Amino acid sequence: MRALAQATVDLGAIADNVRTIASVTGTGLMAVVKADGFGHGAVPVARAALRAGAGWLGVTSASEALTLRDAGITAPTLSWLHRADDDFGALIAVGVDVGLSTTSHLHAIAGAAHRLGVPASVQLKADTGLSRNGAGGDDWSELVGWARKYEMEGTVRVRGVWSHLADADVPGSPALPRQVATFEEALGIARGAGLDPELVHLANSAAALSAPATRFDLCRIGLALYGVDPFGATGPGEFGLRAAMTLRTTVVNVKRVPAGTGVSYGPEYVTSAPTTLALLPLGYADGLTRAAEGRAAVLLGGRRCPVVGRIAMDQCVVDAGDLPVSIGDPVVVFGPAAEIGTPDGPETRDQAAPTVTEWARWAGTNPNEILTGIGARVARDHFHEGAESS
Numbered sequence: 424m425r426a427l428a429q430a431t432v433d434l435g436a437i438a439d440n441v442r443t444i445a446s447v448t449g450t451g452l453m454a455v456v457k458a459d460g461f462g463h464g465a466v467p468v469a470r471a472a473l474r475a476g477a478g479w480l481g482v483t484s485a486s487e488a489l490t491l492r493d494a495g496i497t498a499p500t501l502s503w504l505h506r507a508d509d510d511f512g513a514l515i516a517v518g519v520d521v522g523l524s525t526t527s528h529l530h531a532i533a534g535a536a537h538r539l540g541v542p543a544s545v546q547l548k549a550d551t552g553l554s555r556n557g558a559g560g561d562d563w564s565e566l567v568g569w570a571r572k573y574e575m576e577g578t579v580r581v582r583g584v585w586s587h588l589a590d591a592d593v594p595g596s597p598a599l600p601r602q603v604a605t606f607e608e609a610l611g612i613a614r615g616a617g618l619d620p621e622l623v624h625l626a627n628s629a630a631a632l633s634a635p636a637t638r639f640d641l642c643r644i645g646l647a648l649y650g651v652d653p654f655g656a657t658g659p660g661e662f663g664l665r666a667a668m669t670l671r672t673t674v675v676n677v678k679r680v681p682a683g684t685g686v687s688y689g690p691e692y693v694t695s696a697p698t699t700l701a702l703l704p705l706g707y708a709d710g711l712t713r714a715a716e717g718r719a720a721v722l723l724g725g726r727r728c729p730v731v732g733r734i735a736m737d738q739c740v741v742d743a744g745d746l747p748v749s750i751g752d753p754v755v756v757f758g759p760a761a762e763i764g765t766p767d768g769p770e771t772r773d774q775a776a777p778t779v780t781e782w783a784r785w786a787g788t789n790p791n792e793i794l795t796g797i798g799a800r801v802a803r804d805h806f807h808e809g810a811e812s813s
């Protein structure tokens with residue numbers, strides 16, 4: 424059975440973005456595939472990124488890391504958010520590096536490594552100003568001290584030291600150089616304690632592209648990998664990133680209505696003139712957030728048509744005006760429309776397709792939230808350079 428909507432992911436765009444970003448940074452890249460690859464499918468994105476030259480994969484949780492290993496992906500992988508009672512043995516056994524921010528986690532992983540008789544590869548996270556995970560001040564000194572002790576015992580190997588930036592996407596942010604300086608200090612303390620990390624990393628997408636002082640050995644790339652400009656450009660932006668995902672569906676009902684017709688739940692929307700309404704089988708359970716009501720539009724019949732009335736859980740209504748619209752017509756919610764693959768191809772190559780960044784603006788959020796909010800009912804279809812595969 425075909426799904427009501429498809430998120431079509433161009434793995435060629437993922438590969439192009441890896442190459443584009445690497446040519447800017449001149450460093451190794453970690454492809455961040457947390458949250459199912461920002462909704463694009465972690466496993467196919469990981470494979471495409473690795474083939475294009477990314478050396479590392481980054482995920483949040485242990486289970487995300489194990490999903491990659493279960494798919495047969497053996498590339499260096501870092502996970503960075505753990506319960507203190509996570510099954511660290513399972514990560515050590517499949518060679519996943521563990522990002523650590525507390526001595527509680529460090530003691531737990533050293534215990535697991537001791538029981539397995541295999542050293543754990545860990546990467547210590549410093550808090551340089553984000554005040555989320557990571558250790559700062561005395562906690563950092565204590566963390567590196569214990570890590571060195573375990574390293575000498577042979578239970579732990581400290582492969583990396585890293586941190587995360589607060590506002591690298593804000594040009595000229597004074598916080599960024601402060602974070603870099605704090606990071607350098609933390610690195611000095613780690614080295615002073617006898618650690619010799621081979622991988623030092625700080626930059627996310629925005630920093631990697633715009634702040635050379637943050638690049639160190641490796642840049643962790645999330646948003647830009649998926650082709651979304653981290654500085655908020657609605658198109659490819661100055662780095663020429665290629666958006667990987669197109670969210671598409673088809674019209675499932677069409678009706679011509681007179682002026683004064685109420686549309687969807689509630690009193691919010693009444694037609695002001697005779698018009699054609701097209702029903703789309705996509706709603707907020709699929710990721711079309713209600714926060715975008717009153718502003719959102721989709722590409723239908725080569726034109727941008729507004730989403731009108733309330734977005735419901737499973738469906739929404741588009742005002743197609745006087746466009747000749749039929750049941751089954753293709754709709755692009757966002758993304759590059761070029762691959763829509765209809766008989767009237769050139770029509771739908773219209774540059775009017777909204778981008779995920781526009782949807783984010785309409786909803787008052789960031790593109791990350793729109794991408795990761797796409798629901799489980801939406802099929803993920805992957806293709807690479809024209810060849811469909813899933």
Ligand SMILES: *Cc1c(COP(=O)(O)O)cnc(C)c1O
Nearest residue numbers: 455587627628643644645646647
């Ligand atoms: C999500 C995440 C990234 C990727 O950030 P982008 O801004 O999307 O490139 C990098 N590092 C960490 C620790 C993250 O959690």
